[in-house]
Amino acid sequence: MKDKAAKPGGRAAPAQKRPAHRLTMADVARRAGVSTATVSRALTRPDQVNEKTRDLVRGIAEELGFRPNLIGRQLRVRAATSLLILVQDLDNPFYAELIKGAEAVARANHLSVMVGGTDGLEEVEQLYSEQFLGRRVDGLVILFGHLPAGISPKMAEHSPIVLVSEDNPALNLSSVLVDNVGWAERAMGYLMERGHRRIAHITGPLARIISRQRQEGYWNALAKAGLPQDPALEALGDFSFERGRAAARELLSLPDRPTAIFCANDEAAVGAILGAADLGLSVPSDVSLIGFDDIMLAQISQPPLTTIRQPRQQMGAAAAQLLIDMIEHGPGKRAHKQLDCELIERSSVRSI
Amino acid sequence: MKDKAAKPGGRAAPAQKRPAHRLTMADVARRAGVSTATVSRALTRPDQVNEKTRDLVRGIAEELGFRPNLIGRQLRVRAATSLLILVQDLDNPFYAELIKGAEAVARANHLSVMVGGTDGLEEVEQLYSEQFLGRRVDGLVILFGHLPAGISPKMAEHSPIVLVSEDNPALNLSSVLVDNVGWAERAMGYLMERGHRRIAHITGPLARIISRQRQEGYWNALAKAGLPQDPALEALGDFSFERGRAAARELLSLPDRPTAIFCANDEAAVGAILGAADLGLSVPSDVSLIGFDDIMLAQISQPPLTTIRQPRQQMGAAAAQLLIDMIEHGPGKRAHKQLDCELIERSSVRSI
DNA sequence: TCCTCACTTGCAATCGATTGCAGAAGTTAT
DNA sequence: ATAACTTCTGCAATCGATTGCAAGTGAGGA
Structure with missing residues (x-):
């Protein structure tokens, strides 16, 4: 890549005779x-x-x-040409749909979309920051709750950057979010309306703000109903299927078994269905389950999952739109866009 | 976007005083x-x-x-900077992982990745072709079996373009593929080794080459085993969960019911599990099922699905690598890279 | 002392398109 | 016939960085 010097020995030069003079x-x-x-x-x-x-x-x-040649044009006409979407895990289905929403809006505004999967690595964040600082991309959609390495908070203040899905109140940035606390509360409310009192929670990874917010909603609901917080009813999860399964087994082996579990995301909830099955318990007759996100899996699981749907595509679209506005009119003041979730009733919860 | 003219009335101009002279x-x-x-x-x-x-x-x-400013640099130093991945449906989980693989390799070679979701629309294909023709991207990864509108076959001959996952033999382009025919045959072989003789097939959308190839593998296996082709045993699908469910209901309502179904993809297979359940039949005791792809869902479904795993991430990586080679050394002759699948044995098939 | 060579640095061209300004040509009005 | 406009086109600067070439400096050798 970096070194194109002709190799001393080797086979004959394969390249075409002339560099094929590009048409200008x-x-x-x-x-x-x-x-x-x-x-x-x-x-x-x-x-x-x-x-x-x-x-x-x-x-x-x-x-x-x-x-x-669009590069030539771009150098002269300084118009925005692309957005960069930064994600930790590119193949997480949750993000894929969000990207789709953003791409559609970007495209409608003559922008293209670049994606970067950082795997949480600072050096990779740094690399993508460079693209932004070097003006090769005009706006940043960030799908994790922090600024990528290489971009200082002060810099970010004046730049078209929007945090999506996961907030970070410490940074005062524009964002597109759902009310995680409120909707977690709502999920709990749904369970309580159906008579559940002993409700467990499988958390997300607590390092992530989004997990803590859903946990807070869980606590709030308990408090409002005058129910005590029981540490034994909170199992640490990490948003994964496997961990959800294990966590459900722990919770359902408790002497005084919960009648329902609020799972911080759907993948864990589907794991929990199997965790219950491992103990010979079935959903919803023995234990009710409610999830969060409404990924495709939630419709397909057995039983189909009652859950809180996040409007992923809209979130992506809103993020792109916000960015485009910022690019056109300057960052101006922060915009915090909050979108509504929806409780999708399926069959993983029963009344008791 | 296109019209920045000051609005006649409206609120005061919010933009900063000066366009903030960029540092050069x-x-x-x-x-x-x-x-x-x-x-x-x-x-x-x-x-x-x-x-x-x-x-x-x-x-x-x-x-x-x-x-x-990277644009200035790029104009002068004509080094490749990015690849474009074209996909029909950006939120299809199958492609997400492929993109991830490509992005990792691209990044390691100092390239970035743009993604475009065409929804199969010619005008959108056209738009992205423009990016390529205008040299804003240096290579094209195409995840559907045709050239995007705006790029002629002749042009494509000499360009860094690679077809992934879905071939199109009519175009003579570089490609990264799995042997769909062969592995469909292998899936059928697996069923036959376990005593199944009356085996149905839920196809993909037959407009897609990939569907026809899997169907061909189905036929080949039948022929090799001396079994007749029975049109009644082939149900038209479209890779979707819902259609898989309906198709399974049709097939399993047949007077002489098949003992096994080879599904053209996992999503349909999971649908088929539910289709069977709709008729009071269960998998694998009443009917065996084998899928194709090994998406996440296949591990999680009940029962977990026996299926053919495609090495998606590797496919993406190989595609990016191929492209990079073509960009460095000129398109040279076509390269057809074939990767191996793997039969993942889970519990949706029983011996009879 | 003079020559050669290595090391630094700057000049100016270059990548490919866009666009302000002005001149040329043509039209209409007076 | 002349002034006043329009309409069309080309010149040349510009966007921001890179790089071939040449010139300047100082060290070392003859």
């Missing part, structure tokens, strides 16, 4: 007997050039298969 | 009392400039927070 506007101009300025105008501002000239130039450009 | 090398140069050439070298070829000058320049660059 100058070529079209020469061929049409006009200046490059005219070519440029003929191609991008048809009304500013005489009809005959325009058709001539366009014809020749067509015939030659000329396409303007 | 010239600024650093002036401040350091050297030429931009020296700044450039001090920053990118440390050994070519005197130690003292270098430190001075770097210090000032640091202090000023200068970052070189």
